[in-house]
Amino acid sequence: MGEAKTAMVHRPLPHDSAAAHVTGEAVYVDDMPEPAGTLEIFLARAPVAHAAIEALDLEPVRDHPGVACVLAAGDIPGINDISPTHKGDEPVFARDRILFWGQPLFAVAAERLATARQAAERARIEMKPLPAVLSIEEARRRGDLVTEGLVLERGDLREGLRRAPRRLRGSMGIGGQDHFYLEGQVALALPGENGEMRVWSSTQHPSEVQQMVARVLGVAAHKVTVTVRRMGGGFGGKETQASQFACIAALVAARTGRPAKLRLDRDEDMILTGKRHDFLVDYEIGFDGDGRIRAVKMELAARCGFSADLSGPVTDRALFHADNCYFYPAVRLESFPCRTNTVSNTAFRGFGGPQGMLAAERVIEEVAFATGLDPLEVRRRNFYRRGGRDRTPYHMRVEEELFAELVETLAAEAGYEERREAVRAFNRDNRWCRKGLALTPVKFGIAFTATWYNQAGALLHIYRDGSVQLNHGGTEMGQGLHIKILQVVAEELALPIERIAIAATSTGRVPNTSATAASSGSDLNGMAALDAARTLKRRLIAHIASRWQVPAESIVWGGGRIRAGDRETSFEELVEDAYLARVPLSATGFYRTPKIHWDRRRGRGRPFLYFACGAAMSEVIVDTLTGEYRVERVDILHDVGDSLNPAIDLGQIEGGFVQGMGWLTTEELWWDGEGRLRTHAPSTYKIPACGDRPRVMNIRMLEGRPNREDTIHRSKAVGEPPLMLAISVLHALSDAVASIADHRVCPRLDPPATPERVLAAIERLRRSALQTAAE
Amino acid sequence: MPTVTMTVNGKQVSGEVEPRTLLVEFLREGLGLTGTHVGCDTSQCGCCVVHVDGRSVKACTMLAVQAEGAEVTTIEGLAADGSLHPLQQAFHENHGLQCGFCTPGMIMSSLELLQRNPDPSEAEVREWLEGNLCRCTGYHNIVKSVLAAAAAMRGAARAAE
Ligand code: FES
Ligand code: FES
Numbered sequence: 028m029g030e031a032k033t034a035m036v037h038r039p040l041p042h043d044s045a046a047a048h049v050t051g052e053a054v055y056v057d058d059m060p061e062p063a064g065t066l067e068i069f070l071a072r073a074p075v076a077h078a079a080i081e082a083l084d085l086e087p088v089r090d091h092p093g094v095a096c097v098l099a100a101g102d103i104p105g106i107n108d109i110s111p112t113h114k115g116d117e118p119v120f121a122r123d124r125i126l127f128w129g130q131p132l133f134a135v136a137a138e139r140l141a142t143a144r145q146a147a148e149r150a151r152i153e154m155k156p157l158p159a160v161l162s163i164e165e166a167r168r169r170g171d172l173v174t175e176g177l178v179l180e181r182g183d184l185r186e187g188l189r190r191a192p193r194r195l196r197g198s199m200g201i202g203g204q205d206h207f208y209l210e211g212q213v214a215l216a217l218p219g220e221n222g223e224m225r226v227w228s229s230t231q232h233p234s235e236v237q238q239m240v241a242r243v244l245g246v247a248a249h250k251v252t253v254t255v256r257r258m259g260g261g262f263g264g265k266e267t268q269a270s271q272f273a274c275i276a277a278l279v280a281a282r283t284g285r286p287a288k289l290r291l292d293r294d295e296d297m298i299l300t301g302k303r304h305d306f307l308v309d310y311e312i313g314f315d316g317d318g319r320i321r322a323v324k325m326e327l328a329a330r331c332g333f334s335a336d337l338s339g340p341v342t343d344r345a346l347f348h349a350d351n352c353y354f355y356p357a358v359r360l361e362s363f364p365c366r367t368n369t370v371s372n373t374a375f376r377g378f379g380g381p382q383g384m385l386a387a388e389r390v391i392e393e394v395a396f397a398t399g400l401d402p403l404e405v406r407r408r409n410f411y412r413r414g415g416r417d418r419t420p421y422h423m424r425v426e427e428e429l430f431a432e433l434v435e436t437l438a439a440e441a442g443y444e445e446r447r448e449a450v451r452a453f454n455r456d457n458r459w460c461r462k463g464l465a466l467t468p469v470k471f472g473i474a475f476t477a478t479w480y481n482q483a484g485a486l487l488h489i490y491r492d493g494s495v496q497l498n499h500g501g502t503e504m505g506q507g508l509h510i511k512i513l514q515v516v517a518e519e520l521a522l523p524i525e526r527i528a529i530a531a532t533s534t535g536r537v538p539n540t541s542a543t544a545a546s547s548g549s550d551l552n553g554m555a556a557l558d559a560a561r562t563l564k565r566r567l568i569a570h571i572a573s574r575w576q577v578p579a580e581s582i583v584w585g586g587g588r589i590r591a592g593d594r595e596t597s598f599e600e601l602v603e604d605a606y607l608a609r610v611p612l613s614a615t616g617f618y619r620t621p622k623i624h625w626d627r628r629r630g631r632g633r634p635f636l637y638f639a640c641g642a643a644m645s646e647v648i649v650d651t652l653t654g655e656y657r658v659e660r661v662d663i664l665h666d667v668g669d670s671l672n673p674a675i676d677l678g679q680i681e682g683g684f685v686q687g688m689g690w691l692t693t694e695e696l697w698w699d700g701e702g703r704l705r706t707h708a709p710s711t712y713k714i715p716a717c718g719d720r721p722r723v724m725n726i727r728m729l730e731g732r733p734n735r736e737d738t739i740h741r742s743k744a745v746g747e748p749p750l751m752l753a754i755s756v757l758h759a760l761s762d763a764v765a766s767i768a769d770h771r772v773c774p775r776l777d778p779p780a781t782p783e784r785v786l787a788a789i790e791r792l793r794r795s796a797l798q799t800a801a802e
Numbered sequence: 803m804p805t806v807t808m809t810v811n812g813k814q815v816s817g818e819v820e821p822r823t824l825l826v827e828f829l830r831e832g833l834g835l836t837g838t839h840v841g842c843d844t845s846q847c848g849c850c851v852v853h854v855d856g857r858s859v860k861a862c863t864m865l866a867v868q869a870e871g872a873e874v875t876t877i878e879g880l881a882a883d884g885s886l887h888p889l890q891q892a893f894h895e896n897h898g899l900q901c902g903f904c905t906p907g908m909i910m911s912s913l914e915l916l917q918r919n920p921d922p923s924e925a926e927v928r929e930w931l932e933g934n935l936c937r938c939t940g941y942h943n944i945v946k947s948v949l950a951a952a953a954a955m956r957g958a959a960r961a962a963e
Contacts, residue, residue: 041894048902049890049909051837051877058836207937209841209849209903259839259903260937293842505901505938674897678939682900685940709846709935717931717941724942 035517035524036740039674043510043529044257044503055259056213056227057290065215066095066136068279068289069143071150072298073125073132076368076702077159080123080132084151088135091146096283099133103278105245109270111235116173116334117371119243119274125154126333127369128702129298131271136279136287159368161702163307163330166365173335176362177343179420179630187322187357191313195397198310199389200777201382203330204303204375204690205706207714208504210259211296214273215288216240216280224251224277229258230269231502232542237534239270240277251277256531261504262686263374266542267336268300297707301373302696304329304341308386310393313357318398318405323355325386328363329379332371338364341372341379343476343627347421347634348383352430352470353391353409354416368702374544376686377747380471384751385778388467388758396765396773402758403443403466406434422631425638427735430468433642433664438466441644441662441725450646454766459651462659463763466644467755471748472635473546474623480541481620483551487516487559489612493599495520495527500540501552502532506746507675508548514671515553515739519560521585522598537615546639546744549671551618553739559616566614570605571596622736637736639743641665643684643752645721645759651767654786656760658688658721663752665726668734668743680726680749687753689715691778692760764788768796808869810835811879819866826850826861828869829876837877837906841935848934851907852876858914860933877906880913888958889913889951898947900938908934912948920956924949 047053089097100107100120110117121130133150135143160166188194214228224244230236233253241248253273258265272289279287291299306329313322327345331338342362349360391409395402411417411425418424438444443466450462475481485499497516503509509529517524530536541551564584572579575594583590587598596604606612625632643663649656663680670676693713697705706712733741757778764774764785772795774788807816810833817832829835829852838861841849845863852861853875880887889909892898899905908931915922915930922930927948928941936944 039897041897042899042902044902045894045897045899046886048899048905049877049886049893050881051835051906053902054836055839055903057840058830060834207935209847209901209935209937210839211841258901259841260901262937293844293847505899505903507900678897678900678943681940681942682938683940686937708844709842710844714935714937715940716935717945718928720928720941 035514036671037669038514038672040510040514040524040672042507043513054256055210056215056229059215059227061288062217062286065286065288066138066279066283067140067143068275068287069135069140069147070131070295071133071135071147073121073128073130075125075154075156076128076161077157078125078154079157080121080125080152080154082153083132085133087149087151088146091149093137093139093142094146095136095138095285096279097133097135098278098282103243105243109239109243109274110334111267111337112335112339114335117336119271129370129704131299134275134279136283159702161367161369161698163305163328163365166367167328167363171366173331173364173366174339176364177346177627177630179346179360180358181418181420181422182357184322184324184357184359188311188313188324191321192315193397194311194313195393196311197393197775199308199386199775201306201308201385202779203305203372203696204694205297205696205712206262206264206302206375208258208260208262208264211291211293212269212272212300213290214269214276215286216276217286218280218284222246222250224281226251226253226273226277228253228255228269228273229265230255230273231258231261231265231504231544232267233502233532233534234538234540235267235542236270236273240274243274244277244281252533252535254531254533255502258502258504262376263378263544264300266374266544268373294707297712298704299370301332301336301371303375303690304331304338304372304379304382306345306382310386310390312390312393314394316398318394318400318408320353320355320390320394320409322357323390325349325360326363327360327383327386328365330367330369330372331364332367332369334371336371336373338372340476341374345379345383347472347476348380349386350420351384351387352411352468353387354411355420358420360420369698376683376750378545380747381687381751384469385754388754392758392761393773403438406468421634423633423635429666430470430640430642433640433666433729434466434468437642437644437662437664443644446646460648461651461763461766462646462648463759463761464646465755465758465762466642467758469641469748469751470638471751473550473637473639473744474620474635475541475545475547476625476634478623478625481551481623482541483555483618484537484540485552485555485559485616486536487556487563487614487616489563489602491603491606493526493602495522496530497527497556498530498536499552499556500532500537501548502543504543506548506679507672508543508552511549511671511675512553512556516556516560519557520564522587546746546748548746549742550738550744551620554618555616557616557739558618559614562614562616563612566610567601567605570608570610571601637734637743639666639745639748641748641752643755645755647756647759647763649760649763649785651789654782654789656782656785658756660723661721663726664729665749665752666729666732666743667745668732668738669741670728671740671742673728676728676745677726679745683749684752685715685720687750688756691753691757692780695779695781760785764792768792804867806866806870808872808874810874811876821867823866824862825864825866825869828866829861835876835878839903839906841903848911849904849907851910851934853910853913858911877910880909888954892947892951892954896943896947896950898939898943904934904936908936908944912951916952916955920952922952
């Protein structure tokens with residue numbers, strides 16, 4: 028069979044909904060026309076962080092005029108648990124205990140939200156307060172884990188540390204992060220006949236929402252259909268977190284027989300939903316005078332909140348990235364997923380990986396300061412190298428040293444050496460303003476570490492007029508997944524994009540899907556859609572070949588025409604002809620990622636199909652009297668394989684970097700001594716605004732480097748990796764601060780490096796410089 | 803309940819509202835104009851920006867009754883006779899959006915900037931858009947879109963002279 032491609036892939040096409048977004052036509056769940064009689068739902072929240080519920084009297088709430096229904100733990104017909112790992116530790120409504128401040132106690136539904144809110148005030152609650160565990164330190168002391176930790180080991184750690192010429196220990200605190208998707212959590216439930224329930228949810232994981240709604244209602248999954256057209260941002264915050272609100276909307280709908288909607292306002296969303304885990308990392312390093320690492324021991328403890336949620340896999344992924352690009356000859360990494368009386372933390376772009384990577388880069392920084400070497404030089408000396416220095420702590424081999432190549436290219440192109448000199452010269456001449464420069468690499472493993480999630484399905488229909496409808500299991504949250512999959516199908520069928528329509532993701536079309544997460548949306552669903560398109564194309568070719576009495580190999584398929592010798596037909600004519608000949612014009616597609624395997628108990632395997640890499644260099648200027656700073660310039664070189672859509676990928680790199688920069692600089696979550704989150708609105712929680720972007724930002728994607736693994740058109744995943752490029756900003760700030768003590772003391776600047784923290788680090792270094800001078 | 807009357811996207815509308823009904827509620831729920839989004843409910847994110855008598859306003863911060871008699875323009879009213887406004891065109895072409903939730907507010911805010919200053923610098927665009935949050939794009943393509951729209955509008959204005 029000959030090919031004449033339209034080259035739809037590798038092109039910078041706009042987002043599939045771009046036109047609908049700029050006109051305001053695009054519909055999010057809250058924009059859907061509400062069916063008549065729709066109820067609004069208010070959630071009543073726990074006023075303390077930890078207590079036993081002795082009595083909950085909801086009669087006065089039920090009696091409030093206008094209230095349609097009140098639901099608490101006892102009113103759930105099925106199972107009161109939405110733990111994604113079925114641990115039974117995550118109730119929809121608190122059972123007999125309050126486990127965190129803000130935990131939903133009961134729901135009130137009324138035609139107007141204000142009525143429900145007023146009615147909720149009338150509840151009578153008696154509680155016995157219990158001591159609350161509010162910090163990672165306290166949780167570690169108590170040894171209370173939400174799930175089993177992981178140990179990764181290779182080589183003889185004890186011997187490695189003992190024989191290393193130099194050793195040091197330290198610890199690092201890493202802050203959490205609120206997702207702050209602009210569209211908050213929302214769900215609309217519509218009851219149907221025979222116990223059916225249709226739910227529109229803003230979720231990255233419709234199949235899980237379907238499963239949870241079925242469990243909570245006590246019905247079979249086939250009664251529940253969950254649909255997602257788009258989300259107004261997800262970032263991991265809608266991987267598991269959407270379930271609770273979808274379940275509550277469905278419970279109200281099932282109880283009342285009326286449509287029901289639950290939409291959180293911003294404050295509720297920030298109080299009620301889990302965030303990126305904050306971590307406390309203790310490390311011990313053995314190294315030599317040349318800056319070569321001999322042995323690394325790390326304990327990574329995470330604040331998981333009151334339940335496990337995805338904290339097991341998140342803390343696992345932190346360990347998988349606590350090496351970043353560096354070979355540790357002897358190593359032991361251990362995770363501690365700690366239970367606290369705070370909201371249950373969850374997936375967030377990078378899924379623990381960024382925290383692990385920060386720890387790896389801290390190790391490099393410590394060695395650099397201890398040996399007086401340039402941090403970039405220490406990085407180079409410890410890079411993985413084939414032939415002896417290529418085993419990760421999980422015993423997977425690093426087969427490609429792309430990160431090293433990226434680092435060298437970027438260092439040369441962006442002028443690391445010269446600019447480093449210039450920064451040093453500037454700092455010699457300026458007493459109060461100091462500059463800093465850092466270049467950091469990223470190596471991020473692609474695949475779900477739970478091997479069974481690495482599967483995907485698609486469903487493709489060709490209608491009699493030759494138009495095509497595409498369904499796949501992935502969800503659109505702004506990342507441009509749908510346009511990429513459209514490009515894949517258009518390429519295969521050699522049709523213009525307009526002839527293919529993408530349908531809303533629905534559990535009724537493609538069942539048992541994985542979350543759109545782990546950067547794997549286009550890797551998995553692209554392959555599944557390609558499989559479906561190939562099946563249909565094969566059938567059509569077989570049909571026309573037999574009609575024309577020519578071998579299938581002689582058919583040329585391209586540009587909407589199908590030819591063999593001097594015979595020719597259009598796609599539309601072929602489709603109609605095939606229909607009349609009773610050729611099935613609908614096909615499913617399926618994909619499972621090859622090669623990967625993971626034995627968690629032994630800490631060995633190949634959890635990732637490949638690594639996506641990048642490198643970033645950042646320059647900052649710090650006012651040492653106030654701690655305020657500016658990011659002056661950022662240069663990025665990032666690896667996306669053969670990009671499916673370079674415009675979309677560039678957007679992911681820019682957006683990911685800025686989001687990562689927010690996490691490491693201005694975004695600070697603050698709980699008070701009672702366990703109340705005090706930063707639950709944009710007034711107190713600062714995500715990057717338009718003016719916070721670096722003054723100069725040069726981004727380049729590595730070209731001509733297809734993925735060596737057989738991925739969809741040799742592209743690479745791009746959703747998460749760029750977030751970690753922002754680690755260069757933290758290290759540039761640290762470099763600027765270090766100039767205060769003449770680069771002799773490691774500043775140990777813990778993120779988020781708010782101006783306040785930068786100032787504290789500056790003052791600490793000033794004191795130590797004075798002390799050294801006095802001695 | 804009081805009745806409000808205003809002109810929305812060129813059409814006169816009126817409706818009964820509670821005194822405390824917000825303009826954004828009236829537009830979304832009363833008129834079904836859901837292109838105006840609500841991102842924070844507390845006048846910080848800029849998702850809900852519309853124009854009231856030619857000025858950009860956060861519609862979650864204004865009562866519907868305060869817009870009595872006013873001329874209101876929402877994102878739905880921006881495209882004249884089916885052709886996109888240069889700002890809409892520019893956001894489309896320059897990939898000025900990802901999830902799109904911030905987009906209508908970004909466009910409506912930028913519109914006032916370009917009405918006041920047809921040739922803003924990049925820094926002026928950045929400063930103007932401080933009150934509009936975007937969690938997806940990192941703002942680069944948004945600023946690029948606004949600058950491209952400004953250039954296109956200046957070109958069109960010159961051609962008209
Ligand atoms: S909803 Fe109006 S500013 Fe955020
Ligand atoms: S595009 Fe998603 S918030 Fe701006």
